[in-house]
Amino acid sequence: MKVQVIYSSLSGQTKKVAQAIFDAVAAGDKTLHDLKDGEPALDGDVLLLGYWVDKGGPNAEMKAFLPKIQGKAVGIFCTLGYYADSSHAQKSLDAGIALVKEQNILLGSYVCNGxxxxxxxxxxxxxxxxxxxxxxxxxxxxxxxxxxHPTQAELNLAAERFRERAYLYQKYRENGLAFSSIV
Structure with a gap:
């Protein structure tokens, strides 16, 4: 199973979260890609997608990229300079999820202070x-x-969330089970 961690970062905070997730995912075949380097080929089984929040949703580069993803298992994560447990944070995360949920399987999500x-x-x-x-x-x-922020505890939580979800998705596939969207 191939896992792609694809992110967009302005201040470097989303990059930190993406790197922590990448390091934790146990897949033998995995890549880490910054959208500033262009859009990667979408050849992964699992795509873990991160953005910084701008105007209540994904930043422009990620907002344009997300609708192109179809038929994948995806996880969404974001960072924002506000409280991660606020309604603003949840709406900012939901804005990214809305761009992929109809055409993909949602493995989970995570919002982080940054x-x-x-x-x-x-x-x-x-x-x-x-x-x-x-x-x-x-x-x-x-x-x-x-x-x-993000603190080491926040990085660990993001890493564990998606390490576990990628593993769970892989086990479902190995056992011929259908994975239903979590979000």
Whole structure:
């Protein structure tokens, strides 16, 4: 079974999650691919797809890429500079899932806190101190706290989630069982 981990990262946080997942997946045939290097051939049995959240969903490169995936077992993960247990985080993850769920089998998903890129923080600071993405004291504090994310614990959780799901999918196939979408 071949596993492809394909991601898009702005600040390097999604790349960290993708690398942790890649390292944990036990498949003998696996690849790690950054979309900034172009779109890979979709020849894996399992595709684990990661993006950074932009405007409540996948960033532009991943948003354009996801609908091209058909007939695969996929997992979706994302990072965002907000709280991973918030409704905003869930909606941002669901936006990515919506782009693949009709044509693929969903193995699972994961959303992770991630430090914002310096360029995005600079843009928010230029906007002043009012508005949802402004440089308000509350947002400045959140940005400071999230600079340490993803943590090792978050990376381990993402890695375990998809290591286990890829293994489970493989075992279903080996035993002639149909795997139903989890999400």
């Amino acid at each position: 430090a914002l890129s310096e360029s995005i923080i600079a843009r928010f600071r230029k906007a002043g101190t009012s508005g949802p993405h402004s440089a308000s004291p509350e947002n400045e504090l959140r940005w400071e706290i999230l600079q340490s």
